[in-house]
Amino acid sequence: MTADAPLRDFQLDLTRRQFFGHSGLRLGGMALASLMGREALASSSSALVNGPLTGLPHFAAKAKAVIYLHMNGGPAQLDTWDYKPGLKEWFDKDLPPSVQGGQRLTGMTSKQKRFPVAPSLFQFAQHGQCGRWVSELLPHTAKHVDDIALVKTVHTNAINHDPACTYVMTGREVPGFASLGSWLSYGLGSESNDFPAFVVLTPNWKSKAAAQALFTRMWSSGFLPTQHSGVALRAVGDPVLYIQNPEGVSPSHRRAMLDTLAQMNAHSFQRYGDPEIQTRMAQYEMAFRMQTSVPELVDLRSESKATLEMYGPDVEQPGTFASSALMARRLVERGVRVVQILHRGWDQHNNLPSDIRLQCQDTDQPIGALLADLKRRGLLDSTLVVWGGE
Template identity: 55%
Template sequence: MKNDMNLDITRRHFFGRSSTGLGTMALASLLNPNLLSGDQPANPAVAGKFPNFAPKAKRVIYLLQSGAPSQVDLLDYKPSLEKLHLTDLPDSVRGGQRLTGMTAGQKTFPVVKSPWAFRQHGQSGTWMSDLFPHLSKVVDDICVVKSMHTEAINHDPAITFFQSGHQQPGRPSIGAWLSYGLGSETENLPAFVVLLTKNTFHQAQPLYDRLWGSGFLPSQYQGVKFRSQGDPVLYLNDPTNRDAAARRGMLDRLEKLNQLRFQQTGDPEINARIAQYEMAYRMQTSVPELADFSDEPESTFELYGDEAKQPGSHAANCLMARRMAERGVRFIQVFHRGWDHHSNVNKYLPNLCRETDQGSAALIADLKQRGMLEDTLVVWAGEFGRTVYAQGRPETFGRDHHPRCFSIWMAGGGVKPGISYGQTDDFCYNVVENPVHVHDFHATMLHCMGIDHEKLTHRFQGRDYRLTDVHGHVVKDILV
């Protein structure tokens, strides 16, 4: 009988299912508690190779502002725009650079200064918009990079590039690469978790699961998305209401049955089934405890604000990120949508800043007071920037996509605090000093985690791939 079942697995069947079967077998190995210890990388193929040197950061919290925040109005102060306001952007500044279809037909490109004041803050004297009253209080802990640039000019290829180092879908995300190289520090939670903030903006770019996918890496390295409403993960509650001992006994007996079936058929998906049951069992305990904020003192909510009590808000996700970091999650990514302002910047940008400012600043302060900021790399970024010229009428103006220069900030995890890096021209249109490409940004993130970006590779279809492809330089000037 056993031989008859083996004959059912034909050559076509084997090759047709290998891509998922091998991935799920790897998933089973990931869920093996012995392989999930902090001392073992998740992937045996890179065991002992990473980190390449002593890391400054143990984990990353990445706050991604989907839609592209306007650097002109938030982080890159340009007093020169006071005199240039409503003048036409010179052709010599644009330099024949391509435009999106939304402004390519404009006959004029009126420069519009920021409607909001900028002030210097902290001992560092960092310039910051009044739209960031909370972030301005922690400027001495962050590094503002004003000279970011990318090739992508539209949202989907740009955010895909920021997530995976390539504009076309199909490559592993940065969180997947880190999980692949470094493994997990906890056996009860995934190494890579994604949090999506509730969308309150009427127009927001879609977020696809592939943005935190594993691409051609084994599937266990993809991000696990936590929901913003209801249980963070589906089916956490046991519908039978049986006690833990009964559930454990049931799973043990079920595993024996599945093992017998695997011996009969050799179907690798059975191992994945076993592993999924085990992960579900552990997460039934770990996730409710993680998501229960009742053990947080009132001082926490004074720091993060009352919105931290509302699941799915940016503040609640920042607090959740801190709790995950405490429990050993390697890479935590918080997505906040709605930063795509092609019109009515005056109306929409303040709302987005109010939603995110306090939670982001509180995360920095909270990690610092717990002694965790020094080994936690925090990143705030969008996929590109915004034009200095107006899209539409100046009185209800928007700002178009601008890949030539934009600003991000980083904190902790080996990054110099209280500095600004890079410069743009008087029009905030071109980088004129210390350019930082997306590949450089990725190489620097990996360096903070103790990884030489040229050595973290995976062979796929006869070629060695890496996050930075054949590019990227570590920006050593911003590192301690």
């Protein structure tokens, strides 16, 4: 640091992440001031053509946590939730240009001479007081249709899986932006000192369909501080790698090491002011606490036999969707804001009748159990459960 040009030295030491971080804090402060003083601001700017909105939303937000169940590969909507009985009349007829709407074709279909319409092979029936039509593939989830809002208008413009998933997760097809869970962690913080605010689970799948690749950008914090990235719990083996002390290192030794490391990082932060140093310090402490909290999380001995049976026969097998669904409930109970379960194997091209049946057998009962479990514990009113895909 030179005495004659401290601002220049500060600019030279300013990283790209720090620049956007400082800018975000200032914009966030402006937004907070707008929310807190919106009525006063509105009264003083009533003459503005495009003045601020008055008051807050009509309904207060009730959700404190989100469980996002992402069926990776693009589940067939007309075989699950989107009842289309009129397709039977179109069987083996060519898809009209008015429906195709000029949409470009994929490489797999570009050489087809015809594009015949095929209705669903599965039966649909009405369920609940609302009379919602649901496929025979989802008998357990169908019991909860009166608690489900079905949104049919969400779509992406991407023709391939990866950019579509990236768009769903981050709002952009181009990698590098913060994911949904990271934004919620950044905006709402965490209610737990023993777990990250954002946890990701990637269970195994039963169908023979080839799995689309999962990239960490789907739960990355992007340009936000890295403490808001999702922490992925592994499907097999230790849920988190390297979280336990190596042989010969006692908890007291690990504590002493972290204390010394914290002092060194604090010195570095005073010198450089990089917020990532503070993030690293916080993550070390979180990892230390997770040495106790994670083993307690995956220990299912406190769950009743009735609860385990409700989730299905696979619930006690680590890495299954049933196990992940139960972990989602346990994580929400422990204050985790966002739990994201990415279930692969839904990219069915040649074996849809058999593969989609296996996928639904894998997920339907656990999802129905998750909704029932959250409801009986009083958590469904404050937990938003989202089912979808790209």
